[in-house]
Amino acid sequence: MNKRGFASDNNSGIHPSILAAIEEANQGHVTGYGEDIYTQKAIEKFKEFFGDDIDVYFCFNGTGANVLSISTLTNSFNSVFCPSTAHIMVDECGAPEKISGCKIIGIDTLNGKLFPELLIPHLHGFNFEHHSQPGIISISQATELGSVYRPEEIKALSELVHRHNMYMHMDGARLANAAVSLDLSFAEITRDAGVDALSFGGTKNGMLLGEAVVFFNKKLSANAKYFRKQSAQLFSKMRFVSAQFLAYFENGLWKENALHANNMARLLADEVRKLGIEITQEVEANGVFAILDDKIRDQLQKEYFFYPWNENRHEVRWMTSFDTREEDIIQFCKKLKELLNG
Numbered sequence: 001m002n003k004r005g006f007a008s009d010n011n012s013g014i015h016p017s018i019l020a021a022i023e024e025a026n027q028g029h030v031t032g033y034g035e036d037i038y039t040q041k042a043i044e045k046f047k048e049f050f051g052d053d054i055d056v057y058f059c060f061n062g063t064g065a066n067v068l069s070i071s072t073l074t075n076s077f078n079s080v081f082c083p084s085t086a087h088i089m090v091d092e093c094g095a096p097e098k099i100s101g102c103k104i105i106g107i108d109t110l111n112g113k114l115f116p117e118l119l120i121p122h123l124h125g126f127n128f129e130h131h132s133q134p135g136i137i138s139i140s141q142a143t144e145l146g147s148v149y150r151p152e153e154i155k156a157l158s159e160l161v162h163r164h165n166m167y168m169h170m171d172g173a174r175l176a177n178a179a180v181s182l183d184l185s186f187a188e189i190t191r192d193a194g195v196d197a198l199s200f201g202g203t204k205n206g207m208l209l210g211e212a213v214v215f216f217n218k219k220l221s222a223n224a225k226y227f228r229k230q231s232a233q234l235f236s237k238m239r240f241v242s243a244q245f246l247a248y249f250e251n252g253l254w255k256e257n258a259l260h261a262n263n264m265a266r267l268l269a270d271e272v273r274k275l276g277i278e279i280t281q282e283v284e285a286n287g288v289f290a291i292l293d294d295k296i297r298d299q300l301q302k303e304y305f306f307y308p309w310n311e312n313r314h315e316v317r318w319m320t321s322f323d324t325r326e327e328d329i330i331q332f333c334k335k336l337k338e339l340l341n342g
């Protein structure tokens, strides 16, 4: 059996209940492209979480959801501000820029979180035709550095951008991890805090594939269906994404999975700290960042694949998942200890 490591929360498999839901939906024929009962029911579920006046568009993957959100909220002459560590900035091969035409501007942060004081110096050039026009900000919840925004921090940002007639996108590839970390509802950390469009993640928390873009301002989403098709995110056999979301929400599976992943991250951090390893970021979701000697890292990677995060700082990233077991952490730390002891 493949070893469970800590490279990414998308290295895990599919939660058995999600797999069962795919199997169950695999009966007979239904109309394609979302005109099916599974998709209707899944959209109703989203409305239970976020309220009736939303628009929901299912996508294949997180990059696609971000591209769809950004394209829909902007014109090609806009700029998009985000932390310099944002997935849209560094891990999407420029897809949001290519497809939306916008300029993406990364802002350096301490812990992956954007704050008004970091954004304000960038808010200029309005109405000046030689400048890309500030259009939206994009923040990730939880962030790529495992930190989590409090609702008041999101509100402070949304109020600032709305005052400038801009909009706010949230990359919620790990929204469930953030919600359980704060013990708040999805709505409290998104629409209630002023988010206009949300990429809602499923893949990293137990689904095979599937994300959703949720628009809280329906005036903005009029063209989303065209942008989804143009960005190749309209799935003909949509029922198999929708059925997964139904299972994901049933009996709070999303919560159980995210809570487990977060707890495992805390355990992993505690255990590696005991070995004298420095943890560089607060562990608020399911990511652990640590300083590791290059030689030890290379040796450990022979048995456990994981990504270096910041090679200059000798920083690595470990992610836990819904299926991480305590014994996986114990084995990993045992190996690490052996290497540290030479």
Ligand SMILES: Cc1ncc(COP(=O)(O)O)c(C=O)c1O
Binding pocket: 061, 062, 063, 064, 087, 140, 143, 144, 171, 173, 174, 203
């Ligand atoms: C913050 C964030 N957003 C989005 C994604 C989704 O990416 P993908 O297109 O690989 O599903 C990821 C995956 O690593 C991510 O970490």
